[in-house]
Amino acid sequence: MFNNDNDILYYKGMSMIKRLYKQLYNAFGPQHWWPAETSFEVVVGAILTQNTSWKNVEKAIECLKERKLLDVDAMYKTKLKIIKECVKPAGFYNQKAERLKLFVEHVVKNYDGNLNEMLEKDVEELRKELLSLKGIGKETADSILLYAANKPVFVIDAYTKRICKRMGISQSDDYEELRALFEKNLNPEQYNEMHALLVELAKRYCKKKPLCDICVVSKLCKKQVI
DNA sequence: ACCCAGGTGGCCC
Protein backbone atom coordinates (compact mmCIF):
# COMPACT_ATOMS: atom_id res chain seq x y z
CA MET A 1 0.00 0.00 0.00
CA PHE A 2 1.23 3.50 -0.78
CA ASN A 3 1.03 6.03 1.97
CA ASN A 4 1.70 9.20 0.00
CA ASP A 5 0.00 10.09 -3.27
CA ASN A 6 2.62 12.71 -4.03
CA ASP A 7 5.40 10.16 -3.86
CA ILE A 8 6.73 9.68 -7.38
CA LEU A 9 6.95 5.93 -6.79
CA TYR A 10 3.22 5.82 -6.37
CA TYR A 11 2.76 6.68 -10.03
CA LYS A 12 5.39 4.38 -11.42
CA GLY A 13 4.02 2.14 -14.12
CA MET A 14 0.69 3.96 -14.29
CA SER A 15 -0.55 5.22 -17.67
CA MET A 16 -0.62 8.99 -18.15
CA ILE A 17 -4.39 8.99 -17.93
CA LYS A 18 -4.48 7.03 -14.67
CA ARG A 19 -1.82 9.30 -13.24
CA LEU A 20 -3.63 12.41 -14.36
CA TYR A 21 -6.78 11.12 -12.70
CA LYS A 22 -5.02 10.57 -9.39
CA GLN A 23 -3.28 13.92 -9.51
CA LEU A 24 -6.35 15.91 -10.47
CA TYR A 25 -8.40 14.16 -7.82
CA ASN A 26 -5.76 14.96 -5.21
CA ALA A 27 -5.59 18.58 -6.34
CA PHE A 28 -9.31 19.33 -6.79
CA GLY A 29 -11.19 16.67 -4.85
CA PRO A 30 -14.55 15.15 -5.87
CA GLN A 31 -16.62 17.27 -8.27
CA HIS A 32 -20.11 15.86 -7.58
CA TRP A 33 -21.25 15.82 -11.19
CA TRP A 34 -23.60 16.24 -13.09
CA PRO A 35 -25.10 19.36 -11.49
CA ALA A 36 -28.76 18.33 -11.82
CA GLU A 37 -31.55 16.90 -9.68
CA THR A 38 -33.25 14.63 -12.20
CA SER A 39 -32.28 12.67 -15.28
CA PHE A 40 -34.40 14.95 -17.41
CA GLU A 41 -32.52 17.93 -16.05
CA VAL A 42 -29.29 16.24 -17.18
CA VAL A 43 -30.69 15.87 -20.70
CA VAL A 44 -31.83 19.48 -20.82
CA GLY A 45 -28.50 20.73 -19.45
CA ALA A 46 -26.53 18.58 -21.90
CA ILE A 47 -28.39 20.08 -24.87
CA LEU A 48 -28.31 23.64 -23.57
CA THR A 49 -24.60 23.64 -22.77
CA GLN A 50 -23.56 22.95 -26.37
CA ASN A 51 -20.88 25.53 -27.14
CA THR A 52 -22.21 27.62 -24.26
CA SER A 53 -20.93 28.51 -20.80
CA TRP A 54 -22.62 26.69 -17.92
CA LYS A 55 -23.41 30.05 -16.30
CA ASN A 56 -25.80 30.87 -19.15
CA VAL A 57 -27.31 27.40 -19.03
CA GLU A 58 -28.13 27.88 -15.35
CA LYS A 59 -30.24 30.91 -16.14
CA ALA A 60 -32.21 28.98 -18.73
CA ILE A 61 -32.72 26.00 -16.42
CA GLU A 62 -33.81 28.29 -13.61
CA CYS A 63 -36.47 29.78 -15.87
CA LEU A 64 -37.69 26.33 -16.91
CA LYS A 65 -37.87 25.32 -13.24
CA GLU A 66 -39.84 28.39 -12.25
CA ARG A 67 -42.36 27.71 -14.98
CA LYS A 68 -42.54 24.01 -14.02
CA LEU A 69 -41.30 22.99 -17.46
CA LEU A 70 -38.47 20.74 -16.33
CA ASP A 71 -40.68 17.74 -16.91
CA VAL A 72 -41.24 15.64 -20.05
CA ASP A 73 -45.03 15.92 -20.18
CA ALA A 74 -45.08 19.57 -19.18
CA MET A 75 -42.57 20.51 -21.84
CA TYR A 76 -44.39 18.40 -24.40
CA LYS A 77 -47.58 20.36 -23.82
CA THR A 78 -45.90 23.76 -23.83
CA LYS A 79 -45.77 26.00 -26.87
CA LEU A 80 -42.40 26.26 -28.60
CA LYS A 81 -42.49 30.02 -28.15
CA ILE A 82 -42.52 29.71 -24.36
CA ILE A 83 -39.59 27.27 -24.38
CA LYS A 84 -37.66 29.69 -26.57
CA GLU A 85 -38.22 32.53 -24.11
CA CYS A 86 -36.84 30.47 -21.24
CA VAL A 87 -33.91 29.06 -23.14
CA LYS A 88 -32.83 32.39 -24.60
CA PRO A 89 -29.96 33.10 -22.16
CA ALA A 90 -28.27 29.85 -23.24
CA GLY A 91 -27.82 31.11 -26.80
CA PHE A 92 -28.78 29.36 -30.08
CA TYR A 93 -32.20 29.44 -28.51
CA ASN A 94 -34.22 28.78 -31.66
CA GLN A 95 -32.61 25.47 -32.42
CA LYS A 96 -32.12 24.45 -28.80
CA ALA A 97 -35.79 24.99 -27.97
CA GLU A 98 -36.77 23.06 -31.07
CA ARG A 99 -34.45 20.19 -30.17
CA LEU A 100 -35.74 19.99 -26.61
CA LYS A 101 -39.22 19.75 -28.09
CA LEU A 102 -38.11 16.97 -30.45
CA PHE A 103 -36.58 15.07 -27.55
CA VAL A 104 -39.70 15.15 -25.37
CA GLU A 105 -41.85 14.27 -28.37
CA HIS A 106 -39.69 11.21 -28.89
CA VAL A 107 -40.07 10.17 -25.24
CA VAL A 108 -43.83 10.74 -25.23
CA LYS A 109 -44.42 8.86 -28.47
CA ASN A 110 -42.10 5.91 -27.83
CA TYR A 111 -42.13 5.55 -24.05
CA ASP A 112 -45.42 7.11 -23.04
CA GLY A 113 -43.44 10.00 -21.55
CA ASN A 114 -41.45 7.73 -19.24
CA LEU A 115 -37.83 8.86 -19.66
CA ASN A 116 -36.48 6.30 -17.19
CA GLU A 117 -37.87 3.48 -19.28
CA MET A 118 -35.89 4.79 -22.23
CA LEU A 119 -32.73 5.22 -20.15
CA GLU A 120 -32.87 1.62 -18.91
CA LYS A 121 -32.29 0.27 -22.39
CA ASP A 122 -29.08 -1.44 -23.46
CA VAL A 123 -26.17 1.00 -23.82
CA GLU A 124 -25.37 0.49 -27.48
CA GLU A 125 -29.00 0.55 -28.52
CA LEU A 126 -29.68 3.66 -26.45
CA ARG A 127 -26.60 5.41 -27.83
CA LYS A 128 -27.76 4.82 -31.40
CA GLU A 129 -31.21 6.03 -30.51
CA LEU A 130 -29.90 9.23 -28.93
CA LEU A 131 -27.59 9.92 -31.88
CA SER A 132 -30.52 9.58 -34.27
CA LEU A 133 -32.22 12.56 -32.62
CA LYS A 134 -31.59 15.97 -34.14
CA GLY A 135 -29.36 18.08 -31.95
CA ILE A 136 -27.80 15.18 -30.08
CA GLY A 137 -24.27 14.44 -31.23
CA LYS A 138 -21.66 12.21 -29.64
CA GLU A 139 -20.73 14.36 -26.69
CA THR A 140 -24.32 15.15 -25.77
CA ALA A 141 -25.35 11.51 -26.21
CA ASP A 142 -22.50 10.28 -24.03
CA SER A 143 -23.20 12.89 -21.35
CA ILE A 144 -26.76 11.62 -21.20
CA LEU A 145 -25.58 8.00 -21.16
CA LEU A 146 -23.09 8.60 -18.36
CA TYR A 147 -24.85 11.13 -16.16
CA ALA A 148 -28.54 10.43 -16.75
CA ALA A 149 -28.56 6.73 -17.61
CA ASN A 150 -25.57 5.73 -15.47
CA LYS A 151 -23.92 3.79 -18.29
CA PRO A 152 -20.15 3.18 -18.41
CA VAL A 153 -19.39 5.61 -21.23
CA PHE A 154 -16.63 8.22 -21.16
CA VAL A 155 -17.43 11.71 -22.46
CA ILE A 156 -14.94 13.49 -24.73
CA ASP A 157 -15.24 17.25 -25.01
CA ALA A 158 -13.15 20.06 -26.51
CA TYR A 159 -11.29 20.51 -23.22
CA THR A 160 -10.33 16.85 -23.09
CA LYS A 161 -8.98 16.95 -26.64
CA ARG A 162 -6.94 20.07 -25.93
CA ILE A 163 -5.52 18.77 -22.67
CA CYS A 164 -4.62 15.45 -24.30
CA LYS A 165 -2.74 17.23 -27.06
CA ARG A 166 -0.86 19.59 -24.79
CA MET A 167 0.12 16.91 -22.35
CA GLY A 168 1.14 14.48 -25.03
CA ILE A 169 -1.46 11.91 -24.04
CA SER A 170 -2.83 11.74 -27.58
CA GLN A 171 -2.72 13.95 -30.66
CA SER A 172 -5.87 12.39 -32.06
CA ASP A 173 -8.99 14.38 -32.91
CA ASP A 174 -11.03 11.25 -33.42
CA TYR A 175 -13.84 11.05 -30.89
CA GLU A 176 -14.18 7.27 -30.76
CA GLU A 177 -10.46 6.75 -30.58
CA LEU A 178 -10.12 9.07 -27.59
CA ARG A 179 -13.14 7.56 -25.90
CA ALA A 180 -11.67 4.08 -26.26
CA LEU A 181 -8.36 5.32 -24.85
CA PHE A 182 -9.95 6.74 -21.70
CA GLU A 183 -12.26 3.78 -21.24
CA LYS A 184 -9.29 1.43 -21.48
CA ASN A 185 -7.26 3.34 -18.91
CA LEU A 186 -9.90 4.05 -16.29
CA ASN A 187 -12.44 2.03 -14.32
CA PRO A 188 -16.06 2.74 -15.25
CA GLU A 189 -16.62 4.21 -11.78
CA GLN A 190 -14.00 6.83 -12.60
CA TYR A 191 -15.52 8.02 -15.90
CA ASN A 192 -17.89 10.40 -14.18
CA GLU A 193 -15.25 11.99 -11.96
CA MET A 194 -12.54 12.17 -14.62
CA HIS A 195 -14.64 14.11 -17.09
CA ALA A 196 -15.65 16.56 -14.37
CA LEU A 197 -12.03 16.94 -13.22
CA LEU A 198 -10.87 17.71 -16.76
CA VAL A 199 -13.53 20.40 -17.08
CA GLU A 200 -12.44 21.85 -13.74
CA LEU A 201 -8.82 21.82 -14.84
CA ALA A 202 -9.73 23.67 -18.03
CA LYS A 203 -11.93 26.17 -16.21
CA ARG A 204 -9.15 27.04 -13.80
CA TYR A 205 -6.28 27.27 -16.23
CA CYS A 206 -7.59 27.53 -19.79
CA LYS A 207 -9.88 30.49 -19.38
CA LYS A 208 -8.48 33.15 -21.65
CA LYS A 209 -6.90 31.64 -24.69
CA PRO A 210 -6.82 28.14 -26.10
CA LEU A 211 -3.05 28.21 -26.04
CA CYS A 212 -2.85 28.81 -22.35
CA ASP A 213 -3.44 25.19 -21.50
CA ILE A 214 0.28 24.94 -21.93
CA CYS A 215 0.40 26.90 -18.68
CA VAL A 216 -1.94 24.41 -17.09
CA VAL A 217 0.82 21.91 -17.28
CA SER A 218 3.58 24.23 -16.14
CA LYS A 219 1.57 25.68 -13.25
CA LEU A 220 0.62 22.30 -11.97
CA CYS A 221 4.17 21.13 -12.50
CA LYS A 222 5.40 23.85 -10.19
CA LYS A 223 2.93 22.73 -7.59
CA GLN A 224 4.14 19.20 -8.24
CA VAL A 225 0.67 18.14 -9.11
CA ILE A 226 1.53 17.02 -12.59
C1' DA B 1 -14.18 45.85 -30.36
C1' DC B 2 -12.84 41.71 -30.08
C1' DC B 3 -12.65 36.44 -28.20
C1' DC B 4 -14.66 32.60 -25.99
C1' DA B 5 -18.03 29.06 -24.03
C1' DG B 6 -18.80 21.57 -21.21
C1' DG B 7 -21.38 21.25 -30.03
C1' DT B 8 -24.29 20.02 -33.92
C1' DG B 9 -26.11 19.76 -38.62
C1' DG B 10 -25.77 21.01 -43.30
C1' DC B 11 -23.33 21.84 -47.10
C1' DC B 12 -19.21 21.40 -50.16
C1' DC B 13 -15.56 18.91 -52.41
Added chain:
DNA sequence: GGGCCACATGGG
Protein backbone atom coordinates in the same frame (compact mmCIF):
# COMPACT_ATOMS: atom_id res chain seq x y z
C1' DG C 1 -13.76 11.69 -44.57
C1' DG C 2 -12.31 16.48 -43.61
C1' DG C 3 -13.09 21.74 -43.94
C1' DC C 4 -16.17 25.56 -43.47
C1' DC C 5 -20.29 27.93 -41.71
C1' DA C 6 -24.57 29.31 -39.10
C1' DC C 7 -26.51 29.17 -34.86
C1' DA C 8 -26.87 33.60 -30.35
C1' DT C 9 -26.38 35.00 -25.55
C1' DG C 10 -23.46 36.80 -21.76
C1' DG C 11 -18.86 37.52 -19.68
C1' DG C 12 -13.92 38.88 -19.90
